[in-house]
Amino acid sequence: MKSHNSIFILIIISLLFIASCTEDVPQYVSYPVYSWTNTDATGGNWKPILLSSNEQIAIPDPTDVSSAEYKTELAALKATTAAVTASQKASVEYWSNNPIIRWNEISRQLSAKYNLAPAPNADGSYPAPSSATPDKYPLFPFAHPPYSCRAFAYLATAQFDALIACWHYKYKFNRPEPGVTDASIAQLFPKSNLPSYPSDGAVIAAVSRDILSAMFPLEKDFLAKKADECINAFLWSGANVQSDIDAGKTLGAEVAKVFLARAKTDGMGAAQTPKAISDSLKTLAQNTFGWSWSNLETPPRPVGITPYFGKVKTWAVTNIVDVRPPAPPKPGSAEFNAAADELKQRLDNITEDQRKIANFWSDGLGTYTPPGHWNRFACNELIQYKLNPLRSARTLAYLNMAEMDAGIACWDAKYYYHYPRPIQTIPGFKTILGTPNFPSYTSGHSTFSAAAADVLSHFFPSENGLFNAYAREAAESRSYGGIHYRFDIEAGLDTGKKVAVYVVNLAKADGGE
Amino acid sequence: MALTLGIVNMIPAITKAQTPSDAIMMEGKRICVAGLYGSDKWDRYWEGTLLRTNGNVTPFTRNTYGLMLAGGITTKLNILVSVPYVHTSSSGGYFKDAKGLQDFGAWLKAEVLKSHLGSGDFTTHAVVGFTTPMSNYLSDYAPFSLGLGAPEAQGRLILQYLLDMGIYARVTGAFLARGTTKIERDYYYADTGYYSDKVDVPNATDFTGTLGCWFFDRKLKVESTYENFNTVKGHDIRRQDAGFPSNKMEASSIGLHAQYFPAGGFGVLANYSQVFAGRNVGKSSGFLVGVTYQFGISKS
Numbered sequence: 001m002k003s004h005n006s007i008f009i010l011i012i013i014s015l016l017f018i019a020s021c022t023e024d025v026p027q028y029v030s031y032p033v034y035s036w037t038n039t040d041a042t043g044g045n046w047k048p049i050l051l052s053s054n055e056q057i058a059i060p061d062p063t064d065v066s067s068a069e070y071k072t073e074l075a076a077l078k079a080t081t082a083a084v085t086a087s088q089k090a091s092v093e094y095w096s097n098n099p100i101i102r103w104n105e106i107s108r109q110l111s112a113k114y115n116l117a118p119a120p121n122a123d124g125s126y127p128a129p130s131s132a133t134p135d136k137y138p139l140f141p142f143a144h145p146p147y148s149c150r151a152f153a154y155l156a157t158a159q160f161d162a163l164i165a166c167w168h169y170k171y172k173f174n175r176p177e178p179g180v181t182d183a184s185i186a187q188l189f190p191k192s193n194l195p196s197y198p199s200d201g202a203v204i205a206a207v208s209r210d211i212l213s214a215m216f217p218l219e220k221d222f223l224a225k226k227a228d229e230c231i232n233a234f235l236w237s238g239a240n241v242q243s244d245i246d247a248g249k250t251l252g253a254e255v256a257k258v259f260l261a262r263a264k265t266d267g268m269g270a271a272q273t274p275k276a277i278s279d280s281l282k283t284l285a286q287n288t289f290g291w292s293w294s295n296l297e298t299p300p301r302p303v304g305i306t307p308y309f310g311k312v313k314t315w316a317v318t319n320i321v322d323v324r325p326p327a328p329p330k331p332g333s334a335e336f337n338a339a340a341d342e343l344k345q346r347l348d349n350i351t352e353d354q355r356k357i358a359n360f361w362s363d364g365l366g367t368y369t370p371p372g373h374w375n376r377f378a379c380n381e382l383i384q385y386k387l388n389p390l391r392s393a394r395t396l397a398y399l400n401m402a403e404m405d406a407g408i409a410c411w412d413a414k415y416y417y418h419y420p421r422p423i424q425t426i427p428g429f430k431t432i433l434g435t436p437n438f439p440s441y442t443s444g445h446s447t448f449s450a451a452a453a454d455v456l457s458h459f460f461p462s463e464n465g466l467f468n469a470y471a472r473e474a475a476e477s478r479s480y481g482g483i484h485y486r487f488d489i490e491a492g493l494d495t496g497k498k499v500a501v502y503v504v505n506l507a508k509a510d511g512g513e
Numbered sequence: 514m515a516l517t518l519g520i521v522n523m524i525p526a527i528t529k530a531q532t533p534s535d536a537i538m539m540e541g542k543r544i545c546v547a548g549l550y551g552s553d554k555w556d557r558y559w560e561g562t563l564l565r566t567n568g569n570v571t572p573f574t575r576n577t578y579g580l581m582l583a584g585g586i587t588t589k590l591n592i593l594v595s596v597p598y599v600h601t602s603s604s605g606g607y608f609k610d611a612k613g614l615q616d617f618g619a620w621l622k623a624e625v626l627k628s629h630l631g632s633g634d635f636t637t638h639a640v641v642g643f644t645t646p647m648s649n650y651l652s653d654y655a656p657f658s659l660g661l662g663a664p665e666a667q668g669r670l671i672l673q674y675l676l677d678m679g680i681y682a683r684v685t686g687a688f689l690a691r692g693t694t695k696i697e698r699d700y701y702y703a704d705t706g707y708y709s710d711k712v713d714v715p716n717a718t719d720f721t722g723t724l725g726c727w728f729f730d731r732k733l734k735v736e737s738t739y740e741n742f743n744t745v746k747g748h749d750i751r752r753q754d755a756g757f758p759s760n761k762m763e764a765s766s767i768g769l770h771a772q773y774f775p776a777g778g779f780g781v782l783a784n785y786s787q788v789f790a791g792r793n794v795g796k797s798s799g800f801l802v803g804v805t806y807q808f809g810i811s812k813s
Contacts, residue, residue, distance in 0.1 A: 025693075025707045025709045025711055025712070025713055026707065026708045026709055027705055027706060027707055027708065028706075028708065029708055108706070109702075109705075109706045112700075112702040112706055113702060113706075116751060116752065116753050116754055117753055118753065119565075119752050119753035137752065138752075296607065297568075297569055297606075298567075298568025298569050298605060298606065299568070347609065352649055355651065355697070356697045359651065359653065359696070359697035359698055360697055360698050360699075362698065365753075365754070365755070366701075366702050366751075366754050366755065367698075367700070367701070367702065368700065376700070423607040429607070430607050430608060430609040430610070431607055431608065431609060432608070432609050432654070434569075434608070435607060482609070
């Protein structure tokens with residue numbers, strides 16, 4: 001017994017040890033504060049997306065660095081930076097000198113948080129979220145792929161225009177960084193020689209806060225807190241004096257208004273149609289093509305996700321019908337049967353690698369959606385290539401205009417062709433991913449991914465191979481998951497590439513190449 | 514499409530009167546093997562504390578096929594191992610079923626105290642063990658995941674008072690220390706967003722209280738058990754979200770158990786249990802049946 005007891009004591013001690021070591025799972029991407037490859041001193045002349053000019057939003061002229069007023073500000077900043085605590089320093093590192101990356105991450109987080117479909121009522125009907133009463137269940141918004149790609153697009157384009165104006169004023173007024181005027185002020189960010197008026201950090205914080213607050217109204221307080229943190233990081237780091245910050249906040253907030261005015265009238269308000277319109281699209285497809293999609297959930301959802309998203313205003317594509325794919329094969333045709341057989345074969349013999357691909361790219365409910373996934377990849381590149389905030393915003397603006405236009409093009413095809421999903425056409429067919437609540441043709445993943453890969457390849461040509469491989473894998477993943485036919489995937493990839501051409505052409509003409 | 518984890522705490526039990534949570538020991542140099550089949554079903558589950566239906570994943574069935582082996586190292590120290598194969602499916606909805614080897618388990622069980630007290634025996638047993646996934650099943654496929662996909666270390670204390678006349682009462686308490694499970698995506702939203710493919714599976718406690726009686730010269734055992742399983746942390750399934758390995762899970766169940774040992778080393782057992790309260794688990798009920806055979810490995 002004695003020896004047993006010592007064995008047990010040993011085992012119990014190791015048990016307690018196992019219990020005490022919980023692994024820390026990271027809640028944000030960590031990256032070092034980096035020196036920008038350059039500051040894009042002429043970036044203020046690039047062509048904005050919506051602003052009519054880089055001076056459409058006026059800000060006051062800054063005081064001269066030799067003025068008493070500025071000296072007072074500088075003294076205040078010196079006191080602030082001298083008293084920076086460890087946690088404030090951590091905040092400076094978190095936000096970094098390129099908070100575009102953090103705000104993109106925050107937007108992805110909100111997309112994932114709000115990407116939940118309404119639960120059915122007890123009687124089998126479904127409630128719908130309402131922007132008028134966002135806090136009443138189901139919470140507004142339901143951040144499905146159309147909603148999320150649009151939120152990302154407004155965030156990125158507004159940030160871009162705001163930073164173009166910001167860069168213009170920076171070099172117009174040429175107020176040096178506080179550390180240049182007073183070398184005793186500690187600078188936590190690497191030296192960039194970027195003029196400090198207005199504060200780019202404050203511009204980004206204000207424009208991001210206001211766009212995201214409109215997109216995710218229940219997060220207004222959270223976003224205000226984040227914006228304050230972001231702005232404080234630019235004070236604590238010694239990058240800006242208070243008047244730099246104040247002008248940046250004004251500029252960011254005013255630019256947000258311009259973009260939110262467009263958002264109000266872009267057609268999204270009508271995208272989630274009433275059942276009568278949704279039914280009429282189905283009838284039209286049935287009469288035109290001889291097929292139509294049905295939602296097969298229990299209880300069935302009466303309306304698919306945003307039947308009129310295909311009518312929402314695009315950024316680059318001039319006429320959505322120009323990128324609409326040809327009709328898919330008729331169920332029962334030879335091409336259809338081949339596609340159905342491929343699916344059955346795949347699902348019956350799925351390997352662990354294939355399952356992994358399906359899950360890695362699933363980007364379904366409770367996630368940041370495929371456009372969110374591509375934003376994450378893009379942010380990795382911004383870090384790898386050490387881009388400054390303006391050039392980062394430019395990259396994300398074109399990426400996300402492409403994603404939203406890809407979404408609009410895909411949804412146009414989805415509800416125009418109203419094609420049934422594999423679980424509807426193949427008897428007894430079961431899937432490893434949930435079948436989404438919208439028609440099959442074309443694949444959203446494929447469209448989003450091809451568009452993103454081509455736009456990102458334009459900005460990071462040496463990563464072209466990686467992006468194309470990602471796009472192909474993301475597209476195939478839907479087949480492994482059992483929710484898309486081969487022709488959904490190929491047509492989606494094709495449409496995505498076409499959309500990318502429009503967007504890249506805009507980028508080529510904005511002066512920032 | 515909402516999913517949820519099925520009931521979790523299922524060491525399906527048992528060889529000849531031998532489980533990690535009973536008070537019976539095998540004699541030294543004897544081995545018992547058991548073949549087991551269990552099936553549990555649910556039509557409703559708790560999404561957080563809300564008991565709900567979901568026709569996309571129900572009626573839900575989990576079938577378990579198990580092989581267990583118990584051996585007496587000495588009369589006071591036994592070893593148990595378990596190899597379960599699990600098949601989960603739903604007859605509603607369009608999700609593919611999942612099947613495969615689940616978690617290998619091994620336990621050491623020691624009698625640490627035995628004393629005659631009044632007209633019965635008071636015994637204390639201590640059990641330590643671990644379970645670990647035997648196959649690369651996906652823990653991020655609720656409710657069809659075969660298990661939580663994480664290694665688990667267990668420590669359990671078992672106190673029993675057995676009257677000479679055959680009636681007994683037993684209480685057990687266990688702490689289950691669980692590691693992380695690896696999923697197939699590198700970002701997930703639980704209570705907040707996580708940039709990792711590792712999911713922290715919360716530690717748990719498990720308590721049981723049992724009343725039972727031996728009949729027919731200790732050839733038949735009948736008992737009823739109340740069990741409470743509880744993770745020490747974790748988050749609720751959000752409205753209409755899928756279940757996830759880091760969920761808070763609670764389950765209270767009652768069970769009936771009978772075991773019969775006719776002559777010749779053979780035994781049979783049957784078990785029925787019903788979850789009556791829970792959180793982020795299925796409201797499942799199920800049975801388990803098994804055959805056991807015991808033999809010596811050396812002449813004494």
